[in-house]
Amino acid sequence: MNIAKVIVDVPAGSINQTFDYExxxxxxxxxxxxxxVIVPFGSRxxxxxxxxxxxxxxxxxxxxLIDILDLTPIxxxxxxDLGKWLAEETISLYITAFQAMLPQVLKANYKKELExxxxxxxxxxxxxxxxGRDFISYEELGNAGVSFYxxxxxxxxxxxxxxxxxxxxxxxxxxxxLKPAREVYLLEEALQDMSNxxxxxxxxxxxxxxxxxxxxxxxxxKKFGTTRAVINALQxxxxxxxLKKEVYRNPHDDQAFxxxxxxxxxKQQQKALKPVRQHIHEDRHDVFLLHGxxxxxxxxxxxxxxxxxxxxxxxxxxxxxxxSLTPQMVRRFKGRFGSNVAVLHSALSHGEKxxxxxxxxxxxxxxxxxxxxxxxxxxxxxxxIIIDEEHENSYKQEDQPRYHARDVAIHRGENHQxxxxxxxxxxxxxxxxxxxxxxxxxxxxxKRTNDKAMPEVNIVxxxxxxxxxxxxxxxxxxxxxxxERIKRGExxxxxxxxxxxxxxxxxxxxxxxxxxxxxxxxxxxxKYNNRLKCHYCxxxxxxxxxxxxxxxxxxxxFGTGTQRIEESLTQLIPExxxxxxxxxxxxxxxxxxxxxxxxxxxxxxxxxxxxxxxxGLDFENVTLVGVLTADSMLNLPDFRSSEKTFQLLTQVSGRxxxxxxxxxxxxxxxxxxxxxxxxxSHYNFIQFYQHExxxxxxxxxxxxxxxxxxxxxxxxxxxxxxTTQKIVKTLRTYVGEDTVxxxxxxxxxxxxxxxxxxxxxxKYKQEPQLRTLIYKIIRQFxxxxxxxxxxxxxxxQPYQLx
Ligand SMILES: Nc1ncnc2c1ncn2[C@@H]1O[C@H](COP(=O)(O)OP(=O)(O)OP(=O)(O)O)[C@@H](O)[C@H]1O
Ligand SMILES: [Zn+2]
Ligand SMILES: [Zn+2]
Numbered sequence: 001m002n003i004a005k006v007i008v009d010v011p012a013g014s015i016n017q018t019f020d021y022e023x024x025x026x027x028x029x030x031x032x033x034x035x036x037v038i039v040p041f042g043s044r045x046x047x048x049x050x051x052x053x054x055x056x057x058x059x060x061x062x063x064x065l066i067d068i069l070d071l072t073p074i075x076x077x078x079x080x081d082l083g084k085w086l087a088e089e090t091i092s093l094y095i096t097a098f099q100a101m102l103p104q105v106l107k108a109n110y111k112k113e114l115e116x117x118x119x120x121x122x123x124x125x126x127x128x129x130x131x132g133r134d135f136i137s138y139e140e141l142g143n144a145g146v147s148f149y150x151x152x153x154x155x156x157x158x159x160x161x162x163x164x165x166x167x168x169x170x171x172x173x174x175x176x177x178l179k180p181a182r183e184v185y186l187l188e189e190a191l192q193d194m195s196n197x198x199x200x201x202x203x204x205x206x207x208x209x210x211x212x213x214x215x216x217x218x219x220x221x222k223k224f225g226t227t228r229a230v231i232n233a234l235q236x237x238x239x240x241x242x243l244k245k246e247v248y249r250n251p252h253d254d255q256a257f258x259x260x261x262x263x264x265x266x267k268q269q270q271k272a273l274k275p276v277r278q279h280i281h282e283d284r285h286d287v288f289l290l291h292g293x294x295x296x297x298x299x300x301x302x303x304x305x306x307x308x309x310x311x312x313x314x315x316x317x318x319x320x321x322x323x324s325l326t327p328q329m330v331r332r333f334k335g336r337f338g339s340n341v342a343v344l345h346s347a348l349s350h351g352e353k354x355x356x357x358x359x360x361x362x363x364x365x366x367x368x369x370x371x372x373x374x375x376x377x378x379x380x381x382x383x384x385i386i387i388d389e390e391h392e393n394s395y396k397q398e399d400q401p402r403y404h405a406r407d408v409a410i411h412r413g414e415n416h417q418x419x420x421x422x423x424x425x426x427x428x429x430x431x432x433x434x435x436x437x438x439x440x441x442x443x444x445x446x447k448r449t450n451d452k453a454m455p456e457v458n459i460v461x462x463x464x465x466x467x468x469x470x471x472x473x474x475x476x477x478x479x480x481x482x483x484e485r486i487k488r489g490e491x492x493x494x495x496x497x498x499x500x501x502x503x504x505x506x507x508x509x510x511x512x513x514x515x516x517x518x519x520x521x522x523x524x525x526x527k528y529n530n531r532l533k534c535h536y537c538x539x540x541x542x543x544x545x546x547x548x549x550x551x552x553x554x555x556x557x558f559g560t561g562t563q564r565i566e567e568s569l570t571q572l573i574p575e576x577x578x579x580x581x582x583x584x585x586x587x588x589x590x591x592x593x594x595x596x597x598x599x600x601x602x603x604x605x606x607x608x609x610x611x612x613x614x615x616g617l618d619f620e621n622v623t624l625v626g627v628l629t630a631d632s633m634l635n636l637p638d639f640r641s642s643e644k645t646f647q648l649l650t651q652v653s654g655r656x657x658x659x660x661x662x663x664x665x666x667x668x669x670x671x672x673x674x675x676x677x678x679x680x681s682h683y684n685f686i687q688f689y690q691h692e693x694x695x696x697x698x699x700x701x702x703x704x705x706x707x708x709x710x711x712x713x714x715x716x717x718x719x720x721x722x723t724t725q726k727i728v729k730t731l732r733t734y735v736g737e738d739t740v741x742x743x744x745x746x747x748x749x750x751x752x753x754x755x756x757x758x759x760x761x762x763k764y765k766q767e768p769q770l771r772t773l774i775y776k777i778i779r780q781f782x783x784x785x786x787x788x789x790x791x792x793x794x795x796x797q798p799y800q801l802x
Contacts, residue, residue, distance in 0.1 A: 001055045002028060004065055006048040007094045008041050013782045016093045019048075020057040021065040029149040034073025034080055036106070038066045049098050051080050071152045071162055074106060074361065076378055078415055085411060091775050091794040092401035100401050101376035105354035112138035114151075118159040123150060126160070138162070178231065179214035181241040187212075190239055200230045205239060217242065257334040262307065263300055272443040273301050279419040280308050280383055287410055289390075289435040290423040292445030293454065293683065294654025295618075298423045300449075302386050303336050305421070306367060310340065314383030314418075315366045319405055321392035322346055322371040327593040328618065333369045344370030344377075347589065372397060375405045375412070382416040385409045390422035390431060391647050396799040404797065406431075425654060425685075426647040429696065432689055433703040448658075455625070455656040455663030457681035459672045462629075463511055473565055474572055478626050478666045486576055486605045490623040490661065494608040495652045496565055497632045505532060505543065506635065509552035511670040513635050514544070522635035524748065534637065565628065566608055581609035614652040620659035625652055630669040630677050637748065638801050639701045642676040646688050649680035700740070700763055702797070708762040708770060709798040711747055713755040713791045723781065723790060724758040730777050731762065739764040748801070755791070771796070 005018040021039050023031055031037075031050065039048050040063050047069065075083070079101055087097035099107050116134050121127060125146045130136055141151065154160045180187055191205050203224055217231065224230075234240040265273065272290060279286055292298045306316045320329055322345060333341050342356040342365045359365050360377050368377040372395055375385070387395065387409055395405040406422065413420040422431055422440070435442035448454070460475040470476060485492055505525050506513045514523045516534035523532035525543060533540040547555040566580050579595055586592045592612075599607050600619060607613060627649060634645050649667060657663020669677055679688040697704050710727060714720040724744035731741050743760030750757055764770060774794050784790040 001053045003054050003057050003062065004031060004037065004050045005052040005054060006037060006039055006050055006065070007098060008039060008046050008048040009095055009099075010041060010046060011093055011095055012786060013093065013779055014786065016087075016095075018051055020054075020059055020062050022062040023053070024064050027065070027068055027148060029147075030071070030152045031068060032073050033077065034075035036069040036074065038069065039063070040066060049075065049080075049095075051084075068148065069112075071148065071155050074102060074378070076380055078380070078412075079376065079378060082376070082408070082412065082415070086401055086403055086408065088771065089407070090401040090403050090796060091771055091778070096400045100373065100397070100403070103354045103357045104350045113163050114138060114141065115161045115163060116159070117161055120159075122154060122159055125150065126154060175244070176217040177214040177243050178208075178217050178220055178240050179243070180208045180212045181235075181238050184209055184212050187239060190237065198233070200224060200226045201234055204230065204234060208240065214243070257331055257338065259338070260332070260335040262304055262336075263297075265300065265304070266297065266447075266449055268445045268447060269297050269301055269449075272445060273304060275441065275443075276301075276305050276384075276419050276421060277308055280305065280312065280314075283417045284419070285413050285417045286419055287413070287434075287440040288419060288421045289427055289431055289440040289442050290421055290445070291427055291432070291435075291442065291685070292423065292425060293448065294425045294651065295448040295450070295452075295658050296425075296445035297449040298388070298445065299332060302388070302421065302423070303332070305384055305386070305419075306337070309383030310337070310366050312383055314381045315377075315379040316368070316384045316386070317374060317377050317379065317382065317409070318367065318369045318386045318388065319372065319374055319395070319409070320369060320388045321394045327596065330369065333367065337367050340365050341367045341369060342377075344368060344374045346371060372405045375408045382412060382418050384418050384421070385413050386421045386423065388423050390424045391426050391428045393644075393799050396797075398800050400793065402793075402795045402798075404799075426650045427685075429643060429689065429692060430703045433693070450659065452657060452659075452662070454683050455653060455665050457653055457665040457667060457683075459677065459681055460666060460668045461672045462668050462670050463509070466508060472572065473568060473628055475666070475668050478668065479572060481624055481664070481666060482576065482606070482626070483573060485624050486573070489602075489621075491599070491602065491604075491619065491621045492606045492624045492626065493613055493617070493619075493622055493652070493655050494565075494569075494606055494626045494628065495614060495648075496608065496610055496628050497630065497648060505555060506631075506670065507547035507550060507552055508554040508556065508670070509547060510550040511631075512547050512549035512555075513671075514548070522637055522641075524637050569606070569608065576606055577604040578606045578608055579604040581607060581613055586612070611648065614648055614655070617655050618658055619655070621661070622656055622658070623661045623663050625656040625663065625665045627652060627665070627667045627669075630667045631671050631674070634671065634674060634676065639696070639699065640799075642674075642692060642695070645674075646676040646680045646685075646692075649677065650683060650685070653680070653683070705740075705763045705765055706767075706796075707798055708764070708774065709759060709795040709801070710762070710774065711757055711759045711793050711795070713747075713757045715755055715789065717756040719788075719790065720756040720758045723784075723792070724760055727777055727792075728760050730780075731760070731773070734773050735762070735764065735767055735770070739767055 002023045004021050004023050006021055007018055008015065031053065033050050033052050035050050037048055037050055038045050045066060075098065083094065083097040083101060086092070087094045113135050116130050122130065129140065129146055151160070155162065187205055187209050191202060191209065194202055194205070204220060204226070220231070221227070231240065235242060276288055290298055290301065302318060309316045318333065330343055342359045344353060344356050348356065360368055360379065368374050387406060390406060397403050409420050431440065434440045458477070460477050462475065465475050482492055505523065514532055516523055516539050518534070518539060523534055525532055530543045531540055532543055544555060546553055566578055569576060569578055579599055581595050585595065596617070598604060602621065630645065630649060633648065634641050653665045656665055667677065667681060671677065675691050676688065679691070696702065712720050712724045712727065714723065721744060728741055728744055735741070740763040741760060742763070744758050747757035747759045762770065778792050778794065781790055781792055785792065
């Protein structure tokens with residue numbers, strides 16, 4: 001067994017397999033699968049993961065592996081298997097799948113050090129090595145000739161520990177971040193206009209167009225091999241902004257969490273919990289869909305199920321959407337389980353994330369609460385996996401490996417024979433349809449725990465406002481109601497549904513929205529050439545001057561930011577104290593929490609915000625929720641837009657009247673007759689489900705079919721088109737008769753980073769060989785991908801279609 005099978009960190013299709021290495025004598029005792037190693041690869045030294053040990057190889061003259069990076073495996077046998085499955089399921093490379101399961105710190109080569117933990121004496125060799133110090137660098141270990149096996153034993157005994165030194169912790173308190181200074185479509189315009197000489201600027205801008213989030217300056221400098229001058233140029237053009245952020249570790253340790261005890265469950269809660277408990281105790285896997293209205297006490301059910309798991313000596317993973325990983329949510333879990341909980345989310349620095357991950361790895365906690373990637377927590381005795389707000393899009397990863405956390409959770413639930421709970425007030429059509437078929441077990445909570453009615457929803461037709469001469473963003477009824485609440489000392493939550501802004505075109509006179517004649521999807525407005533396009537079938541036409549439906553010249557695309565609304569709000573109701581919560585005001589660490597605390601302390605009357613205020617918030621004094629433009633999302637070129645609108649309206653309505661005071665909701669819209677708005681106003685999920693299923697059936701969208709999206713990109717337009725054509729042709733030869741292949745068509749963002757992007761979509765019901773087929777097709781282009789920088793990616797069950 002002196003041969004290691006290694007997946008190397010060389011992300012290329014032609015290298016997507018294990019390589020065999022001889023294990024040198026000094027590592028033989030300690031090397032185990034799941035450890036990272038350094039191996040020679042060609043003329044280089046690269047990192048790799050040991051996936052197995054074996055006694056035989058098909059090859060002669062194996063090279064020796066050079067070094068071991070871990071003294072204990074960082075991937076469990078289950079996670080090694082999971083990585084393989086994940087790669088195959090998402091048509092990704094094995095190395096990419098393994099990297100996705102680990103915190104950032106373990107992917108890079110960080111400096112390591114050893115810490116002495118015990119005051120008792122160590123073995124003689126180790127005593128000599130430490131020489132009275134508490135910390136020594138890892139390199140000293142190699143030089144001292146101490147056996148790794150001895151070190152490993154001391155680690156297992158808890159006498160010493162290995163740390164990865166994260167640079168930011170030691171050297172810097174502040175890190176500079178970059179982010180777009182303007183809306184993405186404005187960046188796109190700037191990119192179009194930019195001189196071809198400014199190559200680096202173009203590359204960097206294109207990067208931010210694809211990922212308009214803040215990111216470390218250093219990362220950008222390194223990635224593009226560029227200098228501060230190039231960044232400055234982009235800043236001077238007002239395209240990027242720089243900001244400094246402080247970096248801490250152990251974010252939750254100093255906070256005191258008030259201890260909570262289990263509540264006496266309501267009848268409905270008891271009924272929902274019972275079968276889950278049975279499964280926990282019988283070590284049985286099943287998927288439970290917990291469909292419970294907002295405020296019905298789903299979280300309490302999770303907490304009590306987890307308590308059982310803890311009592312049994314097993315472990316629990318709770319996934320919550322990034323956006324609702326609020327201090328309120330963390331407090332509920334820490335309040336019940338104290339330091340037995342690790343929290344993993346993106347607001348943590350690399351070092352903090354690694355620290356939390358390590359607490360899981362060392363079995364110091366039994367519960368993990370985290371965003372998507374927490375589904376890979378390296379527990380070995382899972383007793384339950386819970387996905388809260390299972391309908392949230394953030395559970396789908398939008399780059400390689402393009403996995404959905406739900407699929408991973410269910411796969412791990414099978415591995416560990418434990419239950420999986422999917423909870424939501426507005427389940428996805430996919431999940432609800434599975435529950436209807438009996439694939440998942442459905443449990444419904446249709447009452448709030450306080451037995452209060454759901455707040456009444458009033459729809460305001462904004463076209464009437466316009467006709468009455470009110471051109472502001474606020475209807476008369478919303479204004480009157482806000483003033484009344486402020487007088488009574490009650491509070492208001494205002495939602496600006498901002499996604500999709502400035503992309504679709506709507507007539508303000510009659511509400512008409514331009515749709516594609518072939519696809520039942522709104523056309524997207526492209527400002528730089530003033531044309532409307534369909535992103536499914538590539539239909540396009542010029543932006544009309546007059547509404548095709550009523551001939552009004554009030555047809556235009558939409559665009560309003562929270563800041564402008566805040567201004568007009570203070571003009572409209574000067575006495576209102578407004579807190580604005582959006583990406584701009586929550587950028588600083590802790591800002592989110594601070595705003596919520598201010599609002600809870602009644603230092604403001606109105607909380608105005610984007611999607612991030614729709615979820616999880618629970619304030620007793622909120623009696624009015626206003627939705628400024630319910631339709632803005634409805635017109636996104638996405639077949640899920642009605643579903644997303646229904647979900648958002650239902651979630652935000654759930655923020656009102658959660659306690660003693662009754663709540664009310666005012667929804668402003670230009671299309672009050674749209675079924676998702678109308679049905680959300682009655683909280684009628686079942687009716688919405690039935691209606692939307694008919695629409696999906698008619699247009700053949702999920703859950704009636706599965707989708708696979710293949711995207712090709714290349715600097716040369718013709719190459720991109722021709723490659724996509726070849727792919728489509730091969731696919732057509734092998735798929736079944738009922739399978740539909742759409743395309744080639746240009747991707748919605750048809751040029752990024754000076755690369756042209758084309759795509760094709762497969763709609764299928766049954767294609768057991770499709771993944772293998774797509775994998776093989778992509779591999780046929782390995783040569784071009786390696787030499788000519790062609791890129792091909794596949795997204796099975798895509799969520800992002802734009
Ligand atoms: N059995 C119970 N008895 C009394 N109060 C309860 C009970 N269960 C939950 N609650 C309280 O009811 C409120 C709503 O519960 P919870 O937040 O768990 O609901 P939810 O379904 O998760 O809501 P949402 O989907 O809106 O986040 C909370 O304040 C919670 O403390
Ligand atoms: Zn019109
Ligand atoms: Zn179309």
